[in-house]
Amino acid sequence: MPRVSAEHLAARRRQIVEAARRCFLREGFHRTTMQDVIAEAGLSVGAVYRYFPSKADLINAIAEEAVGGAEEVLAGIARQEPPVPLIEALGRVLAYVETQAGDEGVLRIAIQVWGEAQRDPALATFVAGKYAGFRHHFEVLVRRAQRGGEIPADADAEAVAAALFALVPGWFLQLILTGAPDRDTYLAGVRALLGR
Numbered sequence: 001m002p003r004v005s006a007e008h009l010a011a012r013r014r015q016i017v018e019a020a021r022r023c024f025l026r027e028g029f030h031r032t033t034m035q036d037v038i039a040e041a042g043l044s045v046g047a048v049y050r051y052f053p054s055k056a057d058l059i060n061a062i063a064e065e066a067v068g069g070a071e072e073v074l075a076g077i078a079r080q081e082p083p084v085p086l087i088e089a090l091g092r093v094l095a096y097v098e099t100q101a102g103d104e105g106v107l108r109i110a111i112q113v114w115g116e117a118q119r120d121p122a123l124a125t126f127v128a129g130k131y132a133g134f135r136h137h138f139e140v141l142v143r144r145a146q147r148g149g150e151i152p153a154d155a156d157a158e159a160v161a162a163a164l165f166a167l168v169p170g171w172f173l174q175l176i177l178t179g180a181p182d183r184d185t186y187l188a189g190v191r192a193l194l195g196r
Contacts, residue, residue, distance in 0.1 A: 016041050017065065019135060020058045029059060029112050056120065063113045063123065066106040067130045070168075083144040086151070087191055090167060094183050097172050098176060107172050124176050128153040131165070138164045 020049035023032040034055055038048045038103040052058045072098040077089045084092070100106045117124040138161035151160060171186050181189070 007089050012078060016048055016051055017061050021062055025108055029116050045172050059116060062109055063126060066113060068112040071133060074134060078137045079142040083148060086141060086145050089141050091187050093168055094171060095166060099184055101172055101175055107176060
């Protein structure tokens with residue numbers, strides 16, 4: 001029997017994840033069955049279960065995808081030299097988030113992941129870990145801003161980072177649920193709050 005290439009395996013896994021994402025966006029996690037995903041992917045039962053033994057495994061894979069891109073963007077901003085001003089860093093994060101906010105975007109899945117994390121302890125642990133990582137990247141930005149005089153040196157960097165991070169889901173929830181405000185309007189509000 002010929003060996004299957006790593007590229008083929010990765011492509012097949014991607015095909016299944018994309019099918020599941022479409023199903024979850026259409027029907028939500030609870031109304032989507034593994035049979036729905038199998039039909040959407042156009043694969044055999046065995047092919048799908050080989051990669052994802054359960055719907056929970058699919059949800060975890062999609063959750064990873066939903067936050068992975070944002071984590072890469074934020075980590076890159078936190079490493080940038082010279083340090084990026086906080087409002088600019090927030091603007092860049094929101095610009096990335098905006099690319100994921102459409103009808104097919106991963107942010108709609110992220111909202112479902114939050115709900116599912118309330119009943120699935122393993123997913124809750126995953127989400128908590130990822131969000132702790134986001135707060136850490138924001139803390140790095142805040143500490144750099146303190147060294148540059150942008151934030152008072154005696155401010156609690158962890159608290160400021162948590163507040164900055166909260167601005168991201170706060171914006172995209174409004175955007176997804178109400179269609180507003182646009183990114184520039186939101187950032188103008190943040191600038192006014194920061195007195196800048």
